Amino acid sequence: MKRGTRQFLYRKSSIIGLVLIGVFFAVALAAPVLSPADPEAIDPNYKIFQAKYENKPIPPGADYPLGALPVGLRLYMDIYHSLVWGTRSALQFGLLVVALSATFGILVGAISGYASGWVNSGVMRLTDAFLAFPVIAGVVFIQQVYTFLFAPETLFFVYLPAFEPVSGFLHLFSAIDPLLIALVLLTWMAYARTTNSMVRQIKEFSYIEAARALGASPWRVIFRHLIPNTITPAIVLAARDIGGLVLFQATLAFIGLSESSPWGATLAEGRRWIIGPGGNLFKYWWVFFPISLAIILFGISWNLIGDNVNDWLNPYHD
Amino acid sequence: MPPFLRFVISRFLAIPVTLLVVTMTLFAFVLLTPAEARATLYYPSRFGPGMTEKRLDELNERIQLEHHMDDPFLVQYAYWLKDLLRGDWGYSPVLDEEVLPALLRRTPVTAEILLYSLLLYVPLGILAGVVAGWNKNRRVDRNFRITAFVSSAIPTFILALILMDVFYVILYWFPPDRLGLDTNMLVNSEGWRSFTGLYTLDGLLNGKPEVTLDAFRHLVLPVITVSLFYWATLGRITRATVIEETRKEYILAARARGVGQRALMWGHTFRNTLTPALTNTALSVAWLFTGVYIVEAIYNFRGLSEVGIRGVSNIPDAPSILGFTIYSVLLVSLTMFALDVLQAIFDPRLREGVTQ
Numbered sequence: 001m002k003r004g005t006r007q008f009l010y011r012k013s014s015i016i017g018l019v020l021i022g023v024f025f026a027v028a029l030a031a032p033v034l035s036p037a038d039p040e041a042i043d044p045n046y047k048i049f050q051a052k053y054e055n056k057p058i059p060p061g062a063d064y065p066l067g068a069l070p071v072g073l074r075l076y077m078d079i080y081h082s083l084v085w086g087t088r089s090a091l092q093f094g095l096l097v098v099a100l101s102a103t104f105g106i107l108v109g110a111i112s113g114y115a116s117g118w119v120n121s122g123v124m125r126l127t128d129a130f131l132a133f134p135v136i137a138g139v140v141f142i143q144q145v146y147t148f149l150f151a152p153e154t155l156f157f158v159y160l161p162a163f164e165p166v167s168g169f170l171h172l173f174s175a176i177d178p179l180l181i182a183l184v185l186l187t188w189m190a191y192a193r194t195t196n197s198m199v200r201q202i203k204e205f206s207y208i209e210a211a212r213a214l215g216a217s218p219w220r221v222i223f224r225h226l227i228p229n230t231i232t233p234a235i236v237l238a239a240r241d242i243g244g245l246v247l248f249q250a251t252l253a254f255i256g257l258s259e260s261s262p263w264g265a266t267l268a269e270g271r272r273w274i275i276g277p278g279g280n281l282f283k284y285w286w287v288f289f290p291i292s293l294a295i296i297l298f299g300i301s302w303n304l305i306g307d308n309v310n311d312w313l314n315p316y317h318d
Numbered sequence: 319m320p321p322f323l324r325f326v327i328s329r330f331l332a333i334p335v336t337l338l339v340v341t342m343t344l345f346a347f348v349l350l351t352p353a354e355a356r357a358t359l360y361y362p363s364r365f366g367p368g369m370t371e372k373r374l375d376e377l378n379e380r381i382q383l384e385h386h387m388d389d390p391f392l393v394q395y396a397y398w399l400k401d402l403l404r405g406d407w408g409y410s411p412v413l414d415e416e417v418l419p420a421l422l423r424r425t426p427v428t429a430e431i432l433l434y435s436l437l438l439y440v441p442l443g444i445l446a447g448v449v450a451g452w453n454k455n456r457r458v459d460r461n462f463r464i465t466a467f468v469s470s471a472i473p474t475f476i477l478a479l480i481l482m483d484v485f486y487v488i489l490y491w492f493p494p495d496r497l498g499l500d501t502n503m504l505v506n507s508e509g510w511r512s513f514t515g516l517y518t519l520d521g522l523l524n525g526k527p528e529v530t531l532d533a534f535r536h537l538v539l540p541v542i543t544v545s546l547f548y549w550a551t552l553g554r555i556t557r558a559t560v561i562e563e564t565r566k567e568y569i570l571a572a573r574a575r576g577v578g579q580r581a582l583m584w585g586h587t588f589r590n591t592l593t594p595a596l597t598n599t600a601l602s603v604a605w606l607f608t609g610v611y612i613v614e615a616i617y618n619f620r621g622l623s624e625v626g627i628r629g630v631s632n633i634p635d636a637p638s639i640l641g642f643t644i645y646s647v648l649l650v651s652l653t654m655f656a657l658d659v660l661q662a663i664f665d666p667r668l669r670e671g672v673t674q
Contacts, residue, residue, distance in 0.1 A: 132340065132604055134607040145350065170350065255616065
């Protein structure tokens, strides 16, 4: 094994990161075993059950390992189930967004860097323009567009004439979470910028020139030589982004702007038992603590991996 | 033209370019929706009492004709842009007011949180980074790294929830909302004159220091929540720059000449470390605004985020969401511009027009 790889694998912080991520993956894969979903449930991410009406959360016990939250008259939501299935949806979401935005960003950065000249400055100016976009504004905007396009029947407005949901090509997008589209559209810029600056540096190296002289097509140069040699910072960025995006998704669910994060949505249900009337962090800590801890550990583990991969791949950089 | 001025002007000209790109992208998305839906962008603020379904359809069709909704993209975009530039940003049914005045009225609320957060975390982040970087691997550095790691690992909303529970529910030191009940009445009373819209300053200008104090009391938690995360990021970047800087030969030369540690830290290298720190801050401004909006939503500050977030409901409110988006981009661009100018003031290479 190479020395750098060994250092990476034997370092305490990267072991912690890898173990945590391993646990998250295991929980995500084993979710149907750890907490079987009700086959009749509308959304498998939540387990809603009926119990005697009491206007307070059910404390942890044999039936509900982490307790349950009241969500309606005689209806309760199992926290343990949300925790387990939330892991699944968080990992899916994080990996998917990062895979899409990294691919797009790297392609944009590498191609425009290879083209150079006015194409490159134009594309980079466009990238900078997207950097000025507060993500929350983009999320809100895309969601509204989605409602108009795919679910006009949910709009409630007396002065709105009836119109049909779109069909055809656009309709393919209706199954995709609008938050995913918004985040991909608003996070690719970092990948494009780092890849672009690296590509512009190594483009002048003689091995690239040799490849070109041997008759390699621009696509071959980009995909065989430029991207593999400039991908390191993008990998580091991607690892950190997975954690960051999942935290952001949970945040949006918490303030009610998205429904795609079971973690955030469950915390939002539990919010009034922490800061609402009669609520208290010390009395109902179990409503809040397990999922918060999962969210924090998720962020930490991907950050640890990012930092250590960075040290591994650029050993001389602090 | 002096190079400094040229730098400032070139950066300023980037703002309209950004806005053009952003509005075009937004409008392309808007155009995906059917024309009937787009016509709601131009609905009047009040409907007459005798509005029937038939007359509504006629109104909708008339708006579609008047606003050229069958024309090609660029023509429609130009008409829409003209309305925007004239200040006609549409009427929001959810907020029940015109969008542009609604945004302008809420700007000071957001600006106040943002201003005090920047004032708190930029100096603290740079200070912590410099001290930690110069003491690499000593105890100060280790403590800094652990603190920074923890504070950037806790998501804003969890931190906000914990702070609010401890300092409001249990201790009742720092309540949510922008002002307390008494001061709010004072602010809405006859004799109050609004100079800046920032209650912390207006309180002093009106000769009512209790308003200033109360406003600060309510700002403590939001500002801490926003600052903690960005403090950590800024500190880490400054630390990395300082470490790189200390390895350079001019430091060795200065040491050999007997220059003291303190002079090296704050005299010789300090300015060099400011540039990357400010670049990073400028680049992360868009995320900073996102953070401000989340904090507003949780601490019940009725700032700009209210326009955007309340727009997401089952009542179609495209004007307020479009307005919120464009206005945010404008604010982010202006803040980035201010930080760029600040950077040019600190960095003589940018000021004198030397290319790096």
